[in-house]
Amino acid sequence: MEAESSPSTFLGFNVLPISIISVLLGGLVVLIFFSDYFRKKRSEVQTIAKPEEIVAQKSKKPSPSNSRKPHSRSQSHASEKDQVKRHHPLDLNTLKGHGDSVTALCFSSDGRNLATACADGVVRVFKLDDALCKSFKFLRINMPAGGQPTAVAFSDGASSVVVAAQNLSGSSLYMYGEGNANSANDTKQQPKLPVPEIKWAHHKVHEKRAIVTLVGTTASYGSGDGSTIIASCSEGTDIILWHGKSGKILGNTDTNQLKNTMATISPNGRFIAAAAFTADVKVWEIVYSKDGSVKEVTRVMQLKGHKSAVTWLCFSPNSEQIITASKDGSMRIWNINVRYHLDEDPKTLKVFPIPLHDSKGATLHYDHLSISPDGKILAATHGSILQWLCAETGKVLDTADKAHEGNITGIAWAPKSIPLGPDLTMVLATAGDDKKVKLWASPVHPS
Ligand SMILES: *[C@@H]1O[C@H](CO)[C@@H](O)[C@H](O)[C@H]1NC(C)=O
Ligand SMILES: *[C@@H]1O[C@H](CO)[C@@H](O)[C@H](O)[C@H]1NC(C)=O
Numbered sequence: 506m507e508a509e510s511s512p513s514t515f516l517g518f519n520v521l522p523i524s525i526i527s528v529l530l531g532g533l534v535v536l537i538f539f540s541d542y543f544r545k546k547r548s549e550v551q552t553i554a555k556p557e558e559i560v561a562q563k564s565k566k567p568s569p570s571n572s573r574k575p576h577s578r579s580q581s582h583a584s585e586k587d588q589v590k591r592h593h594p595l596d597l598n599t600l601k602g603h604g605d606s607v608t609a610l611c612f613s614s615d616g617r618n619l620a621t622a623c624a625d626g627v628v629r630v631f632k633l634d635d636a637l638c639k640s641f642k643f644l645r646i647n648m649p650a651g652g653q654p655t656a657v658a659f660s661d662g663a664s665s666v667v668v669a670a671q672n673l674s675g676s677s678l679y680m681y682g683e684g685n686a687n688s689a690n691d692t693k694q695q696p697k698l699p700v701p702e703i704k705w706a707h708h709k710v711h712e713k714r715a716i717v718t719l720v721g722t723t724a725s726y727g728s729g730d731g732s733t734i735i736a737s738c739s740e741g742t743d744i745i746l747w748h749g750k751s752g753k754i755l756g757n758t759d760t761n762q763l764k765n766t767m768a769t770i771s772p773n774g775r776f777i778a779a780a781a782f783t784a785d786v787k788v789w790e791i792v793y794s795k796d797g798s799v800k801e802v803t804r805v806m807q808l809k810g811h812k813s814a815v816t817w818l819c820f821s822p823n824s825e826q827i828i829t830a831s832k833d834g835s836m837r838i839w840n841i842n843v844r845y846h847l848d849e850d851p852k853t854l855k856v857f858p859i860p861l862h863d864s865k866g867a868t869l870h871y872d873h874l875s876i877s878p879d880g881k882i883l884a885a886t887h888g889s890i891l892q893w894l895c896a897e898t899g900k901v902l903d904t905a906d907k908a909h910e911g912n913i914t915g916i917a918w919a920p921k922s923i924p925l926g927p928d929l930t931m932v933l934a935t936a937g938d939d940k941k942v943k944l945w946a947s948p949v950h951p952s
């Protein structure tokens with residue numbers, strides 16, 4: 506197995522001068538357009554940060570004409586004519602090459618690699634050297650034993666990736682790391698891609714159940730030793746914590762809530778929180794011993810307040826808050842920086858109504874939620890709809906009604922800004938069952 510690139514790279518060889526000119530022109534137009542767009546959005550965020558305005562504007566939807574302003578970027582992309590009509594101004598690019606529904610995606614900690622799991626049995630690791638790149642190079646990892654990848658997480662920076670793959674006998678976890686053989690020969694290619702070689706594997710990790718989410722982070726809290734820890738959440742009620750490098754089981758726990766939807770780890774590696782079938786969210790602490798290893802995983806808190814199932818949740822970048830979205834039509838921001846060992850309960854800091862309704866006016870729920878690395882913007886999805894909200898006020902910053910031609914199956918913000926031509930930009934990636942992965946600019950420029 507070796508690094509491969511999508512076909513247009515080879516074709517691109519012939520038409521290099523033309524494509525360079527068109528990329529430059531396209532980039533220029535996009536930049537001019539975006540700087541105008543961002544100026545507008547930034548002033549919007551500043552406006553809505555004032556509390557009295559929040560009340561007044563709470564239920565107002567953004568006017569569609571604002572977010573669908575025609576622009577000239579498309580003129581330099583003749584080959585994308587059919588996309589022009591529904592092109593959203595924040596839609597930066599599409600990662601091509603998937604042969605079936607994309608089931609999950611994950612950024613490396615530097616934001617430069619994006620791993621995708623696809624129902625065609627392949628995990629692809631794309632190099633994101635520039636968000637405007639015409640065709641992204643990717644590394645292809647074929648799943649063994651007829652496995653279908655359902656979730657993916659990076660381990661130890663961008664050097665290795667952990668994949669959950671399912672077949673008839675259950676779910677396996679594979680860790681692919683850099684092989685020794687390749688390092689000398691791959692240097693002709695510009696940035697080095699990790700070489701997929703299985704470093705460890707575990708089978709039937711959740712018996713016959715599928716793994717719905719996989720999330721990794723660095724154990725940096727307290728005496729944590731800085732290694733990557735990974736939580737696998739099954740479609741049942743169990744969650745297992747793994748050591749990324751060795752594949753050792755560090756702990757496990759059970760939500761006892763009928764059916765898990767997802768679980769995640771706080772960015773500092775201190776807490777695990779899970780959204781399951783019920784309205785209450787359970788939170789566990791990963792306790793580290795003095796030598797830096799994981800001692801145990803213990804239940805410490807419960808978020809009580811939603812009236813119906815929590816569909817998704819995420820931790821704030823500082824690991825002190827949890828943001829939940831529920832079928833009760835609301836989102837809550839919880840302060841979990843409490844003395845839970847003294848039985849102090851997490852407090853709801855804010856409640857926002859979910860600003861998304863069907864044609865009859867019924868509130869829709871969010872399938873996925875992800876917060877930007879600066880903590881300012883929440884991205885949320887329902888079906889094929891993608892919304893950006895101000896995390897401070899819950900107000901809609903922008904909406905892409907048809908972000909994908911099918912359901913959105915996963916979203917993630919790049920942990921670090923990535924190049925957009927000569928600039929750097931915060932990027933959100935979305936995966937869909939339309940076989941596509943898309944990159945989106947942020948509606949607010951990082952200031
Ligand atoms: C499923 O995967 C496991 C682990 O690779 C393998 O041993 C098993 O034979 C596979 N089962 C089927 C039914 O393909
Ligand atoms: C590099 O590739 C050549 C042939 O392609 C092979 O003979 C050689 O063993 C490779 N070197 C390493 C370090 O893998």
Ligand SMILES: *[C@@H]1O[C@H](CO)[C@@H](O)[C@H](O)[C@H]1NC(C)=O
Binds near residue numbers: 888910911912938
């Ligand atoms: C999207 O998901 C919903 C609910 O799971 C399902 O009913 C619908 O058929 C899906 N749509 C597509 C286009 O797959």
